Amino acid sequence: MKLATLKTTGRDGQLIVVTRDLSRYIAVPQIAATLQAALDDWSDCEPRLRAVYDQLNAGHVAGAQPFDAAACHSPLPRAYQWADGSAYLNHVELVRRARNSQVPASFFTDPLMYQGGSDSFIGPRDPIIADSEDWGIDMEAEVTVVTDDVPMGTSPEDAIARIRLLMLVNDVSLRGLIPGELAKGFGFFQSKPASAFSPVAVTPDELGNAWAGGKVHLPMRVDLNGEPFGRPDAGQDMTFHFGQLIAHAAHTRDLEAGSIIGSGTISNKQGGLNGSSIRNGGVGYCCIAEVRMYETIETGKPSTPFMHFGDRVRIHMEDAQGQDIFGTIDQVVTQRTGA
Amino acid sequence: MKLATLKTTGRDGQLIVVTRDLSRYIAVPQIAATLQAALDDWSDCEPRLRAVYDQLNAGHVAGAQPFDAAACHSPLPRAYQWADGSAYLNHVELVRRARNSQVPASFFTDPLMYQGGSDSFIGPRDPIIADSEDWGIDMEAEVTVVTDDVPMGTSPEDAIARIRLLMLVNDVSLRGLIPGELAKGFGFFQSKPASAFSPVAVTPDELGNAWAGGKVHLPMRVDLNGEPFGRPDAGQDMTFHFGQLIAHAAHTRDLEAGSIIGSGTISNKQGGLNGSSIRNGGVGYCCIAEVRMYETIETGKPSTPFMHFGDRVRIHMEDAQGQDIFGTIDQVVTQRTGA
Numbered sequence: 141m142k143l144a145t146l147k148t149t150g151r152d153g154q155l156i157v158v159t160r161d162l163s164r165y166i167a168v169p170q171i172a173a174t175l176q177a178a179l180d181d182w183s184d185c186e187p188r189l190r191a192v193y194d195q196l197n198a199g200h201v202a203g204a205q206p207f208d209a210a211a212c213h214s215p216l217p218r219a220y221q222w223a224d225g226s227a228y229l230n231h232v233e234l235v236r237r238a239r240n241s242q243v244p245a246s247f248f249t250d251p252l253m254y255q256g257g258s259d260s261f262i263g264p265r266d267p268i269i270a271d272s273e274d275w276g277i278d279m280e281a282e283v284t285v286v287t288d289d290v291p292m293g294t295s296p297e298d299a300i301a302r303i304r305l306l307m308l309v310n311d312v313s314l315r316g317l318i319p320g321e322l323a324k325g326f327g328f329f330q331s332k333p334a335s336a337f338s339p340v341a342v343t344p345d346e347l348g349n350a351w352a353g354g355k356v357h358l359p360m361r362v363d364l365n366g367e368p369f370g371r372p373d374a375g376q377d378m379t380f381h382f383g384q385l386i387a388h389a390a391h392t393r394d395l396e397a398g399s400i401i402g403s404g405t406i407s408n409k410q411g412g413l414n415g416s417s418i419r420n421g422g423v424g425y426c427c428i429a430e431v432r433m434y435e436t437i438e439t440g441k442p443s444t445p446f447m448h449f450g451d452r453v454r455i456h457m458e459d460a461q462g463q464d465i466f467g468t469i470d471q472v473v474t475q476r477t478g479a
Numbered sequence: 480m481k482l483a484t485l486k487t488t489g490r491d492g493q494l495i496v497v498t499r500d501l502s503r504y505i506a507v508p509q510i511a512a513t514l515q516a517a518l519d520d521w522s523d524c525e526p527r528l529r530a531v532y533d534q535l536n537a538g539h540v541a542g543a544q545p546f547d548a549a550a551c552h553s554p555l556p557r558a559y560q561w562a563d564g565s566a567y568l569n570h571v572e573l574v575r576r577a578r579n580s581q582v583p584a585s586f587f588t589d590p591l592m593y594q595g596g597s598d599s600f601i602g603p604r605d606p607i608i609a610d611s612e613d614w615g616i617d618m619e620a621e622v623t624v625v626t627d628d629v630p631m632g633t634s635p636e637d638a639i640a641r642i643r644l645l646m647l648v649n650d651v652s653l654r655g656l657i658p659g660e661l662a663k664g665f666g667f668f669q670s671k672p673a674s675a676f677s678p679v680a681v682t683p684d685e686l687g688n689a690w691a692g693g694k695v696h697l698p699m700r701v702d703l704n705g706e707p708f709g710r711p712d713a714g715q716d717m718t719f720h721f722g723q724l725i726a727h728a729a730h731t732r733d734l735e736a737g738s739i740i741g742s743g744t745i746s747n748k749q750g751g752l753n754g755s756s757i758r759n760g761g762v763g764y765c766c767i768a769e770v771r772m773y774e775t776i777e778t779g780k781p782s783t784p785f786m787h788f789g790d791r792v793r794i795h796m797e798d799a800q801g802q803d804i805f806g807t808i809d810q811v812v813t814q815r816t817g818a
Contacts, residue, residue, distance in 0.1 A: 151519055151735070180490055218735055220557045220598035223668070247663075254665040255594045259559035259735035269631065275731070292608065293815060314731060324586075326593040327666015329562070333731040392609070392653060392672040396490070396557055396598035476632060 141186075141193045141343040143305070144467070145175055145213045147263065152176060153213045157192045158340055162467055164204040168192055175215050175341070179398040182288055182304055209467040214261040214337035215307055216286070221395060222258035222335070224282070224311060224402035225251050225385040227378050231407040231430060234414045238433035251380045251388045254328050256311075256335065258400070264339045264467065267474035268312055268447075276316030277447040277473050280405040281362045281426035281455045283374050284309050285382050286341060290395035299386035300354045306347070308338035308360070309402060310455055310469050315429055315446055337400075338456070339467030346465065354381030356457075358465075360406045362426050363454040364447075370424035372408035372415075374457075405430070447473045480525075480532045480682040482644070483806070484514055484552045486602065491515060492552045496531045497679055501806055503543040507531055514554050514680070518737040521627055521643055548806040553600040553676035554646055555625070558739050561597035561674070563621070563650060564590050564724040565743035566717050570769060573746070573753045577772035590719045590727045593667050595650075595674065597739070603678045603808045607651055607786075610818035615655030616786040619744040620701045620765035620794045622713050623648050624721050625680060629734035638725035639693045645686070647677035647699070648741060649794055649808050654768055654785055676739075677795070678806030685804065693720030695796075697804075699745045701765050702793040703786075709763035711747035711754075713796075744769070786812045 142160060145153040146167070152174040156165040171188045172178035178185040195201050226232060232252070233243050262268075270277050286305040294302065317331035344351045350358045357375030361368075380388075385401050406426045408415060415434055416422025425431045432442030447453070456468040481499060484492040485506070491513040495504040510527045511517035517524040534540050565571060571591065572582050601607075609616050625644040633641065656670035683690045689697045696714030700707075719727075724740050745765045747754060754773055755761025764770045771781030786792070795807040 218559045220559060221596060223596070226665070250663075252663055252665055253668050255596050255668055255671075257560060257562070257594050257732065258597075259738055260733045270731070271632065293610065293818065317731070322664055324589075324591055325661055325666075326565070326591055327664075329592050329594055329728070330731045332594075334733070389668070392614070392656070392669045393596065394599045394673070399598055479632065 141190050142340050142346065143175060143189065143215060144340045145215050145217060146211055147213045151217065153217050157189060157196055158207050159197050160346070162207055162340065162464060164196065165207045166192065166196055166201050166204045176398050179286065179288070179304065182397065209339035210265045212339040212467070213263045215305070215341040216337070216398060216400065217261055219258040219261070219398055219400050221399035222256035222402070223253055223389045223399070224256050224404060225253045225380065225388070226404035227251060227380040227385060228404055228407040229379045230377050230409045230414055231405050234407070234430050234433040237414065238436040248379060251385055252404070253385065253388055256332060260334050262334045262336045264336050264469045266336060266471065268471050269474055269476045270314070271476050271479035273446070273448055274316055275314040278313045278315050278428045279362065279447070279453045279455070280311040280313050281360050281370065282309050282311055282403045282405060283356050283360070284337070284400050284402045285386070287386060287395055287397065287399045287401065289397045290386055290390045290399065292390055292392065292394050294387055294390050296381070296383035296387040299390070300381070300383035302386065303344060303382060305341040305343060306356065307341045308455055308457060308466050308469060310336045310453065310471060311402060312336070313427070313429070336469055336471055338469055342465060350459070354383040358457050358459070360426055361456050361458065362424070365452055368418045368424065370426045371418065372406045372423045372426060374403065374406050376408050378403065449473050449475050480529050481679050481685060482514060482528065482554060483679045484554050484556060485550055486552045490556065492556050496528060496535055497546050498536050499685070501546055501679065501803060503535065504546040505531065505535055505540050505543045515737050518625065518627070518643065521736065548678035549604045551678040551806070552602045554644070554680040555676070555737060555739065556600055558597040558600070558737055559735050560738035561595035561741070562592055562728045562738065563595050563741035563743060564592045564719065564727070566590060566719040566724060567743055567746040568718045569716050569748045569753055570744050570746040573769050573772040576753065577775045587718060590724055591743070592724065592727055593671070595671060599673050601673045601675045603675050603806065605675060605810065606813035607810050608813055608815045609653070610815050612785070612787055613655055614653040616812050617652045617654050617767045618701065618786070618792045618794070619650040619652050620699050620709065621648050621650055621742045621744060622695050622699070623676070623739050623741045624725070626725060626734055626736070626738045626740065628736045629725055629729045629738065631729055631731065631733050633726055633729050635720070635722035635726040638729070639722035641725065642683060642721060644680040644682060645695065646680045647794055647796060647805050647808060649675045649792065649810060650741060651675070652766070652768070675808055675810060677808055681805060689798070693722040697796050697798070699765055700795050700797065701763070704791055707757045707763065709765045710757065711745050711762045711765060713742065713745050715747050717742065788812050788814050
């Protein structure tokens with residue numbers, strides 16, 4: 141099943157059901173006005189939404205409209221929980237190698253996770269607004285899951301069964317603000333501004349065999365200014381699966397339905413190289429910081445700049461037939477008016 | 480105006496208007512079903528809620544019921560944003576002095592703030608659930624504000640005008656988990672479980688002259704197992720006022736209506752002592768960690784234990800006439816069933 145949220149004058153938009161091929165949609169106010177409302181009562185709403193989805197795919201729904209990802213908000217325009225892991229330790233290894241330090245052994249058993257802000261997500265085609273290029277504007281392409289209620293103390297295995305939807309995210313990161321903020325000891329805040337999610341959220345069954353072991357076994361496709369930038373496989377080198385990430389988040393608290401849990405920047409090892417650019421025949425990267433770290437390791441200094449005003453990032457994922465699964469995140473970096 | 484949320488079968492409870500003396504209440508479904516709904520449309524709802532409040536205080540509302548804080552959820556049972564500052568630098572100084580280090584000068588100009596989780600707050604009379612006393616269970620008594628929409632880049636002065644409500648919070652902290660978690664570099668997650676807010680949220684005008692300069696000039700009253708534990712003044716030694724904290728949170732993103740911003744643990748300097756216990760004639764503390772740090776500075780090691788299962792913490796604030804303003808947070812530490 142594929143769900144999305146149309147932008148409206150309301151803060152939470154309007155829930156719609158979208159065809160598998162992302163060609164048409166229908167609103168479902170008789171089932172739930174918003175995606176959060178559907179998640180709040182998933183056991184009741186899910187079969188009813190699925191019935192509409194099946195009819196819609198079969199071409200049997202009167203009033204279906206052409207689907208336009210540009211009319212979409214993030215599937216949850218605001219959420220109650222956004223917890224982002226850092227499950228691809230290659231990303232962490234690159235950071236550490238670039239400064240000649242090691243990854244602690246505990247990082248392979250105890251997931252890294254930060255508490256994100258979830259009150260004001262931006263839409264998948266909205267600009268990335270920043271005051272200054274000096275903020276070091278970077279994308280991070282990730283897979284995320286949306287959970288049902290997850291009681292405190294849930295095991296990793298049981299947690300997988302609480303996953304209701306998957307989305308992609310551009311977890312925008314302000315690299316220029318991160319060192320100062322992390323040095324204060326309280327984690328990210330200003331350095332992680334509003335994230336944008338894929339236009340469409342899908343149930344795990346939509347991924348077929350690509351959804352296995354709590355991981356998505358497909359390449360993440362990142363393009364920067366029209367050029368391929370990254371194609372790493374989201375199922376490779378993911379040290380912790382989503383069940384483990386959810387269980388980590390629910391270790392000392394309940395998670396409420398509609399909680400979003402992120403994978404962290406997707407990053408593949410390639411031989412002993414910790415990755416390599418697409419231009420050099422590798423799978424490339426899901427954030428600029430990694431190519432800069434690779435450049436630092438190889439040449440002593442980074443040569444790829446962070447994003448400038450006007451730069452454009454596109455993030456999507458295709459199935460084995462080349463069909464876009466989640467719709468495409470497509471954003472241009474833009475200076476804030478008045479900044 | 481005083482507002483609260485009754486627990487119901489729904490996730491967001493039911494918005495009620497409460498008399499100034501916390502004696503009676505009336506539900507207001509004709510205005511807004513939930514507090515978030517009222518905040519989403521505050522300019523429309525606020526005058527209508529205030530009209531009910533005035534009538535209720537005058538004894539002119541038919542059907543008003545006796546108010547019982549035990550029937551309340553946190554005013555926002557779940558929120559989209561919970562950002563907690565650490566504005567009382569005496570707290571930070573104590574931590575640092577206990578380990579013979581200094582507070583960086585930048586801490587006096589750049590607020591400390593962590594991103595909290597907001598999906599599953601607990602009620603003001605709900606137990607504090609933990610798996611183990613080894614988690615180092617501690618209270619943190621703080622003042623919080625609830626904002627209207629705050630655009631990115633709002634100034635501290637303008638931010639004060641975006642404050643709609645004030646509440647108290649017990650920002651439960653798991654001291655045993657903090658060092659390991661902060662060492663990972665991504666800030667708090669498991670070490671900050673679900674918070675409980677005061678039964679009642681109040682508009683700033685309810686505080687009269689005690690609300691000045693973006694600070695609440697009244698003692699925070701914390702009792703541990705029936706004994707006075709802290710009476711520090713929330714208006715003293717607050718290095719950053721709420722306008723500054725909100726502006727910090729909104730530096731790189733918009734804040735959505737209903738965002739909760741916390742002051743951090745209230746902590747007063749007393750002479751050169753960085754505080755002193757009530758038993759020793761001081762104003763005491765708003766968390767156990769501080770008295771332990773004070774003990775460490777004075778005697779080389781802490782002697783006050785963190786909370787045990789069965790321990791009870793009460794947090795409230797009184798006006799000049801001794802009237803409870805926000806209702807009382809009253810929680811007992813309880814082991815999780817199955818832990």
